Amino acid sequence: MLATLLNIAFYASTALTLAIILLSPSRYTASSSAQQDESGKSKATVQILVLGDIGRSPRMQYHALSVAKGGGQVDLIGYHESEVHPEIVSHPRISIVALPPHPNCLQTSNKLLFLLFGPLKVLFQIGCLWWILAYRTKPAQWLLVQNPPSIPTLAISSLVCLLRKTNLLIDWHNFGYTILALKLGDTHPLVRLSQRYEKFFGRFATAHICVTNAMATVLKRDFGLHAPVLPLHDRPADHFQPIPDQSTRNAFLLSLPQTAEPLRALVKTNRLRVLVSSTSWTADEDFSVLIDALCRYSALAAQEGDLPSVLAIITGKGPQKEMYLMRIKELEAAGKLERVTIRTAWLSMEDYARLLASASLGVSLHTSSSGVDLPMKVVDMFGAGLPVVGWNRFEAWPELVTEGVNGRGFGSAEELLGHLVELFGDDAQLEKLRDGARRESTRRWDGEWNPVAGRLLGLY
Incomplete structure (x- = not known):
């Protein structure tokens, strides 16, 4: 404790001294x-x-x-x-x-x-x-x-x-x-x-x-x-691009350590959907909403048998990550995620762009502290031609997502569950949203x- 206090005192005094010295006119x-450039133009x-x-x-x-x-x-x-x-x-x-x-x-x-x-x-x-x-x-x-x-x-x-x-x-x-x-x-x-x-x-x-x-x-x-x-x-920037060919998407997913194992078992039967969410693991994104919806989805899929399994890839770093990983581990041990596999990843910029283009659906949990900002992750998903479901209880949401055209909004775990069941259970509806996301991908930075x-x- 004493060492910590001394470190604090040292850095504080260093910063203050530096500021005083540098403020000298x-x-x-x-x-x-x-x-000027080569032509002399400023x-x-x-x-x-x-x-x-x-x-x-x-x-x-x-x-x-x-x-x-x-x-x-x-x-x-x-x-x-x-x-x-x-x-x-x-x-x-x-x-x-x-x-x-x-x-x-x-x-x-x-x-x-x-x-x-x-x-x-x-x-x-x-x-x-x-x-x-x-x-x-x-x-x-x-x-x-x-x-x-x-x-x-x-x-x-x-x-x-x-x-x-x-x-x-x-x-x-x-x-x-x-x-x-x-x-x-x-x-x-x-x-x-x-x-x-x-x-x-x-x-x-x-x-x-x-x-x-x-x-x-x-x-x-x-x-x-x-x-x-x-x-x-x-x-989106230019490196976010759609991948129209399903075999190319599958080949990329099989190359990732986080996705290869479950895909090898299920991709040939086409009974797997890949869900992607990017999060900063902070208080302005309630990740428990997605976990709750996935637990309920797993129970429904096990009961009805017609719904595909879900592989959820969560990217990003942040202060609450370990807390949620512990909760996921407990749910897996209790059998609450039987038809859902959750993996985390920290990818290069290029691999992240390819992951978005290869996934089935993107999820945004950004809740907007002000109500007038928008999540950049949704922009990137659209750039890769990936349809989105996202938290829509804030004013600026319609500036980004056109409901039913390139994505859908939700305000609770129940609404998110409904979207997952409907979209993963009906390929035509999911493909309709993907077409809308591809059209949105033509709008560039x-x-x-x-x-x-x-x-x-x-x-x-």
Whole structure:
């Protein structure tokens, strides 16, 4: 315990000292942010900041690739913890600037310790962000910031942009205060403070982009933003593509260790359906809904005999994963998943795309803390031509899924069970949704990005 406290004191004092030193005006030098291409024409220089793992931030990676394709120069700033898109690593106009990882001793799921460690973690991040944005990287014309997380990103970014005369562009994926409310409750003072903080610093941006029309409405109406607010819907990247041929899908599934064993026994009889769900194993996705529905499905399949078995592949990492894995193991031991096999996987970007294209049905458990954001996983599923069933009890859902055309919504384990029974028991209905998902797969990122963000940045 003493060692932990000493570590905390060390990192806190280091971060505070670093912040004080770096705030010294004598260390700050500004320079022209404009660069030129071979023809002498000026091109955009863009810093893209995500206070998270770059590899698990696909939208920010897509931003970087789009800027680079348009001739711009990109510094992609964030934690470099997992694999990023191969084109980003090899692209000559994209540089990855890794943020130093925060100390493990400041990570906790305990509510009281979270309140204690939170400010210390923020102090550490403040020092790291200021060092990267104000000193290690050159000034840019634009700083594109992912929100959330909001604290301390928006405050530091606003100050750096003011000093460097950089245009601040906020990409609103959700609201930080609504996510914080999942842990602390809507009425907690820190949640209210976070909301005021987000609204205040949001007004310093030159422009805003956001993931839904509903979110744009909230930003204009409730946040009082006067700068342009442009909806930019998520679309899949090019590596998400449908695989029309069933034999090719089966061959890929047989090549994966997580799927090969059950497939070898059942794929020849066509009495198996492959269900895929991607989750961050956090509180905003109630994974028990899917587990409950699969248990009930197993009982029905064993009783009626006409329903196919289900292989459920769950991808992703997160804090609640071990808790759910233990629960699944207990259900398997009790015989509650006799006709259902659940496997977890962490795949490369390419294998994940092929898994989606090879599966029978995708499931989204994203519940939306704000009601106006949308799950990127559904976009990827559509890109691979995979129909989706997803939690639909939030306002923005119809902007993504057309009910009965490319997917279906549910609001309980009972509704999800009904969809599984109906779709897995009737190939025609499942194929109808797959046709809709394939049509949706033709809508791609570049077609959405170029006339919105590309035009704003002066690239298109």
